[in-house]
Amino acid sequence: SVVTSAKKAPTTLSSDRVINFARGDPTMYESYWRQMGEKCTIVISGHNLMSYFSNAGHFCWFLMPELDRAIRRLHCVVGNAVVDDDRYIVVGNGSTQLFQAVLYALSSSYDPDTEPLSVVAAAPFYSSYPEETEFLRSGLYKWAGDAYSFDKDGAYIEVVTSPNNPDGAIREAVVNRDGGKLIHDLAYYWPQYTPITGKADNDIMLFTFSKATGHAGSRIGWAIVKDIEVATKMVKFMELSSIGVSKESQLRAAKILEVISDDCQNSAPDKEENFFEYGQRLMSDRWEKLREVVKRNGVFSLPKYPQDYCNFIGKYTDPSPAFAWLKSKDGLNCDNLLRELKIVTRGGTNFGVDSNYTRISMLSPDEEFNLLLERLSAIKGTIINGNN
Amino acid sequence: SVVTSAKKAPTTLSSDRVINFARGDPTMYESYWRQMGEKCTIVISGHNLMSYFSNAGHFCWFLMPELDRAIRRLHCVVGNAVVDDDRYIVVGNGSTQLFQAVLYALSSSYDPDTEPLSVVAAAPFYSSYPEETEFLRSGLYKWAGDAYSFDKDGAYIEVVTSPNNPDGAIREAVVNRDGGKLIHDLAYYWPQYTPITGKADNDIMLFTFSKATGHAGSRIGWAIVKDIEVATKMVKFMELSSIGVSKESQLRAAKILEVISDDCQNSAPDKEENFFEYGQRLMSDRWEKLREVVKRNGVFSLPKYPQDYCNFIGKYTDPSPAFAWLKSKDGLNCDNLLRELKIVTRGGTNFGVDSNYTRISMLSPDEEFNLLLERLSAIKGTIINGNN
Incomplete structure (x- = not known):
């Protein structure tokens, strides 16, 4: 051998x-996180967090307001994404579920008689994109492979992962044709992985608690979306797919993200490393x-x-x-x-x-x-x- | 008017x-749950529950062993479902996600050139079944309406909800033809809703924390499955759809279900109502x-x-x-x-x-x-x- x-x-x-x-x-x-002791500890009583609803009347009715605030604050503190008030945040069971919510949101208004919308990414691309796109054999969208060799006319979706998984490269869209919609997977756009050179300001940006802080077991991801119609369709997907997202996880993510923001903004001379x-x-x-x-x-x-x-x-x-x-x-x-x-x-x-x-x-x-x-x-x- | x-x-x-x-x-x-005070309180530190994995090597690698045990124990105590050692438990983000995992599991081995598998339920049926089945326009399965008027030959899936949502009726399958696979949605088969007349022993049974105990915000559902191949495909669905299920929610569900079981088994003469x-x-x-x-x-x-x-x-x-x-x-x-x-x-x-x-x-x-x-x-x- x-x-x-x-x-x-x-x-x-x-x-x-x-x-x-x-x-x-x-x-x-x-x-x-172990060395942080009790700073990030959450306590939940039996009668807490029982309702399906977190924010009735809000377009993303299952998103806890404290998580919305913690996410926006952290992005402001780190400077890695625009989270102005006109941006919409959708929470998901990991960015995995949100990726599928975006595919649905971008394709569900197409005529049922047209072909499924092509989904592409430049190779090497994240290994789960093809399978996540294909496994239900949706009539709305289909995996169309490497963006570099994509030459079909008409509408398409390109996933731009930056820094890229698997190769760490900083990326931009490669197809750049009319009718293209972009999903920016920014799971790794955090200071431990890459220099933060500016605030990302794309139409649809995906982030995940797993890669930001290491809390993969919580299954919390979020999308920052410019278009309220896209965000609303993503919420519809989340509703049909899982009636929202664990509140226990949302509460914990909010707590941990706030602690990180506090630590980053701490200007005491003897402060610990954030x-x-x-x-x-x-x-x-x-x-x-x-x-x-x-x-x-x-x-x-x-x-x-x-x-x-x-x-x-x-x-x-x-x-x-x-x-x-x-x-x-x-x-x-x-x-x-x-x-x-x-x-x-x-x-x-x-x-x-x-x-x-x-x-x-x-x-x-x-x-x-x-x-x-x-x-x-x-x-x-x-x-x-x-x-x- | x-x-x-x-x-x-x-x-x-x-x-x-x-x-x-x-x-x-x-x-x-x-x-x-409020009157239960601290009996059901959980405390989670910043470094707990971080990995994707809950039970590496187990077929359902994201299911926490303590939740598996708590679910089996509660069904034994209540006597509403068979949970012998040869039954497999799959956890999901609510039974909503598990319903879709079952559709995938039962249809994904079909020849891609054949028609999508028909999914039926006897009217009146749970209002979300049609939409959950249709929204991605899957080529694997499609909604085929009221089971009472279903007359196609060949394979099909019938959802049997008992007690039924919306009308509370105790139900059995109505199509009863060769090639039929059954999903039993037993969300309401608990003593507060209906007399428990025996242990349900169906091939695929769905339950949900939301309706069992009222903790809808936790998004915890579970399936009890006889066939390991079906259970394994459901796990594959969960992996592609959301890489598993919130551990915070699983931990809390395990705690609360154990407290209920404890209370039900308490034989003290002055015990509180369970x-x-x-x-x-x-x-x-x-x-x-x-x-x-x-x-x-x-x-x-x-x-x-x-x-x-x-x-x-x-x-x-x-x-x-x-x-x-x-x-x-x-x-x-x-x-x-x-x-x-x-x-x-x-x-x-x-x-x-x-x-x-x-x-x-x-x-x-x-x-x-x-x-x-x-x-x-x-x-x-x-x-x-x-x-x-």
């Missing part, structure tokens, strides 16, 4: 167990270590990102994406190669590109990240039976 | 505001009052239900459904008629039947329920311009 025939250095692996980096489970942040400073430091450190190992073993390469001035951190920072987009220099199947080292990743073909790429989560706990570095260090030199 | 030309008795309405009984928001139960005894007493009382008002005003009629022995309560009880299915004796549009009294309900046409029926929620707070009784009492005698 590929790896067994590569020159392996003697290893000091502390464990032979399989380690999984295929999913971006953000458990890395747990230690930060969440994003902590995250940015941790991610930079991990990237430095990963780049060092990759450079030394010579088998893989990683994308290079330009440094930029981060308005939030207040200095030039290097991007440190939530995923490492690893390429095998010898054109080998990168995912398979790593599986032989008991490292599970998500291969390039899932993202619409070749198998010599694979995606590795950078958000795992320290212990697992260190095992990853150890195992990658164990492949030295060149692959013998490679096809280069 | 209809009402202004009816003989109106002098009213003593305490308010002229519009009161809404269109949705089954179960806020009635709030006072019970939740279902309380609910059953309250609902019986409301139904008695409503029947009295309806009888006196002579304009409407209500369904009659046979008394039955409730294994849980341990005596014969009258069904006291979550909705009153009101019929105008004179064939008038019942929803419109009530709107003139500033009572908002959901008219019969939403449920696949005539407009002389309408559905009224019986789960509103006391104050609103009392206003309903007052306003209904205010229409006396017969409708003058009726078409009888």
Whole structure:
């Protein structure tokens, strides 16, 4: 096999167990929240939060007003998105559900006799977009693949993920034709992953609690939407799909986002590092270590990102994406190669590109990240039976 | 108009505001949970419940084991469903999302070139089934209307809601042909709504926290499924649709269901009324009052239900459904008629039947329920311009 025939250095692996980096489970942040003690604790009594309604009369009747406020405040504090009063916020069960709500909102007014609306994204694209778009075989919309090769006339939807999942690139729309609607997935547009160079001001922007703060188990995402008709149709989708969103999760997200905003606005001279400073430091450190190992073993390469001035951190920072987009220099199947080292990743073909790429989560706990570095260090030199 | 030309008795309405009984928001139960004090309180710290995963390796990897246990225990205590070890539990964002997960699970293995699978329910049926089935124009399944008039050959899905929403009837499948798959929506099969006459033992049974305990804001539903393949496909749906279910809500549901089970199993001589005894007493009382008002005003009629022995309560009880299915004796549009009294309900046409029926929620707070009784009492005698 590929790896067994590569020159392996003697290893000091502390464990032979399989380690999984295929999913971006953000458990890395747990230690930060643990050290925050009771500041973010919520208490819910048996009689609280019982009604379906959070804000009867509001267009998004299931959105808790305190979460709406906390989201707007955090974006103002971080400076990563425009949240003026004329922007509408829709909450969802993760941005996953909101992505589907947007597809519905943008396509449901089309004539039922016309073809389903094409949905495209530039490759490499987030591996779940095709499946989320296709699995119900909707007559409203259909997956149409890589935006770079999309050449159909008429209406379409392009998903722009920036920074991009899987490769961390800063992106803009690539199709740019009449009749195009854009969804901006900005899940990773936070200071720990990329320099904040300005306030995003797109028609439909998606964010998620999972990637912003690491609270993936809460399943809270939000959309910032310019057009009230689009926002209202998204709410209709949420109503039909799940009659709204857990209030317990909304309450907790509101609390945690407020604490982050408080900490960011704290100007005391002896203040602690705020969440994003902590995250940015941790991610930079991990990237430095990963780049060092990759450079030394010579088998893989990683994308290079330009440094930029981060308005939030207040200095030039290097991007440190939530995923490492690893390429095998010898054109080998990168995912398979790593599986032989008991490292599970998500291969390039899932993202619409070749198998010599694979995606590795950078958000795992320290212990697992260190095992990853150890195992990658164990492949030295060149692959013998490679096809280069 | 209809009402202004009816003989109106002098009213003593305490308010002229519009009161809404269109949705089954179960806020009635709030006072019970308030009196429970801290027994059901949950406390969640900032670092808790962060991962996507609740039970890695389990087929339903996002279901918290404590919720799985609490659900099984409660069904054992109440005796309303078989939850033996060979039954699989899938949690969802309300039973709404699980209903759609079942449609996907039962239809996704069909040949893409065949017609979408027909979904039927006997009229009057829950008003959201048609829209939930149709809104994405899926190629997998389609709404095919009233089960009583369904005469297509081949595979189909029949939804059996028992007790039925809107009319409270105890139901069985009506199509009964080869190739039929059944979904049993048992949201209201709890002692406060109907006598528990035995353990339901259907292939796919849906329940929801909203109707069981009144915690609608938590968006927790569960399915009990016999076939692991169906359960696994439902999990796949949940993964694509929302990457699982809020852990905060799951934790809270587990806590509250355990408290109910504890109280039901408490055999102390001075024990308080348990939740279902309380609910059953309250609902019986409301139904008695409503029947009295309806009888006196002579304009409407209500369904009659046979008394039955409730294994849980341990005596014969009258069904006291979550909705009153009101019929105008004179064939008038019942929803419109009530709107003139500033009572908002959901008219019969939403449920696949005539407009002389309408559905009224019986789960509103006391104050609103009392206003309903007052306003209904205010229409006396017969409708003058009726078409009888």
